[in-house]
Amino acid sequence: MITVYSEDHRLHHPPHELLDGSLITPYEDPQRVEIILDAILRQEIGPVIQPQALLDLDDIRRVHHTDYLSYLEHAYTSWVEAGGNPKAVLPSALAVRWMNRGTKNPLALPGYYSFDTSTPIVAGTYQAALASAHVALTSAEMILQREPSVYALCRPPGHHAGVNLCGGYCFLNNAAIAAEYLIHKGGLSRIAILDIDIHHGNGTQQIFYERSDVLYMSIHIDPQIEYPYFSGFADEEGAGEGFGYNRNIPLPQNADQTLFLSALDQALDDVRKHEPDCVIVSAGFDTYIEDPIGGFTLTPDAYPIMGTRIAQLQLPTLFVQEGGYAIQALGTNVCGFLSGFQNNRSVA
Ligand code: Q9C
Numbered sequence: 001m002i003t004v005y006s007e008d009h010r011l012h013h014p015p016h017e018l019l020d021g022s023l024i025t026p027y028e029d030p031q032r033v034e035i036i037l038d039a040i041l042r043q044e045i046g047p048v049i050q051p052q053a054l055l056d057l058d059d060i061r062r063v064h065h066t067d068y069l070s071y072l073e074h075a076y077t078s079w080v081e082a083g084g085n086p087k088a089v090l091p092s093a094l095a096v097r098w099m100n101r102g103t104k105n106p107l108a109l110p111g112y113y114s115f116d117t118s119t120p121i122v123a124g125t126y127q128a129a130l131a132s133a134h135v136a137l138t139s140a141e142m143i144l145q146r147e148p149s150v151y152a153l154c155r156p157p158g159h160h161a162g163v164n165l166c167g168g169y170c171f172l173n174n175a176a177i178a179a180e181y182l183i184h185k186g187g188l189s190r191i192a193i194l195d196i197d198i199h200h201g202n203g204t205q206q207i208f209y210e211r212s213d214v215l216y217m218s219i220h221i222d223p224q225i226e227y228p229y230f231s232g233f234a235d236e237e238g239a240g241e242g243f244g245y246n247r248n249i250p251l252p253q254n255a256d257q258t259l260f261l262s263a264l265d266q267a268l269d270d271v272r273k274h275e276p277d278c279v280i281v282s283a284g285f286d287t288y289i290e291d292p293i294g295g296f297t298l299t300p301d302a303y304p305i306m307g308t309r310i311a312q313l314q315l316p317t318l319f320v321q322e323g324g325y326a327i328q329a330l331g332t333n334v335c336g337f338l339s340g341f342q343n344n345r346s347v348a
């Protein structure tokens with residue numbers, strides 16, 4: 001399987017995040033994808049290529065508002081000019097419920113465009129986020145060129161990013177951007193996004209909530225106990241035309257492989273019923289037992305099984321890297337997953 005990777009992810013390397021009231025070293029570290037890349041090369045998963053052609057911002061504007069993109073582009077410089085801490089942009093006050101008037105104040109803007117305090121912006125963040133989206137777009141283009149499956153090694157991740165909101169280490173929603181590309185450039189009529197990161201992909205859910213062409217299926221830790229707390233409940237089923245095309249499967253803390261795999265089987269049944277032209281897997285590995293911010297108890301042997309079951313769909317499949325923070329095990333878990341998939345396909 002081809003992997004698409006860009007070294008520009010390194011431009012996003014914030015010094016801290018604010019978690020549960022403490023300023024800590026970020027879990028979302030550049031080493032994550034370096035370790036995955038290394039394992040992919042050593043285990044000969046397949047060729048690794050760079051993003052192709054020129055990035056067209058219109059492909060990103062199909063998902064994100066222009067004012068949000070221009071905020072991301074200028075956030076760091078205007079923040080520093082206005083006297084913000086040059087180490088990183090982080091909001092102090094969030095625009096919530098009825099307090100959501102717009103602002104031009106560079107020290108206040110981060111609170112308008114963020115929904116948490118663990119998604120800092122540094123000088124290279126926008127370029128890194130664009131490169132990550134470019135990785136997803138290149139991978140989507142290869143699917144259109146009849147590549148049966150592609151792995152987009154995206155960093156920063158994307159599934160928490162909404163149309164005009166960053167959060168959960170995410171700035172641009174790579175999976176959503178790929179889905180829109182497949183529909184608009186490739187003329188695909190139906191897509192299924194299967195999100196197996198431990199966290200609910202609130203951004204992806206928001207983007208497609210009223211759409212029936214893109215099915216969003218998410219298996220994740222119960223939002224009553226874990227991040228993102230305010231979204232991801234089973235009764236969020238989509239709205240308007242999109243009713244029935246959003247499905248959340250929350251699982252309890254400490255969910256194990258048996259529970260996870262039975263949720264995956266349910267999700268795969270729904271994916272089959274949707275009859276998609278392509279499946280996009282939001283592939284997070286923070287379900288692993290040793291993950292420092294996880295909460296499930298999956299062991300490395302779970303990932304090849306997950307790959308195998310997804311392979312049985314026998315559909316064009318685009319894997320988009322999301323979370324996973326147990327750095328020592330990430331390479332093994334990702335390669336196990338991709339190999340499990342590859343070894344069980346009739347088409348490459
Ligand atoms: N107690 C992704 O996996 N903080 N984002 C969680 C845990 C934010 C995770 C707090 C986690 C974001 C892509």
Ligand code: ZN
Binds near residue numbers: 198
């Ligand atoms: Zn996650």
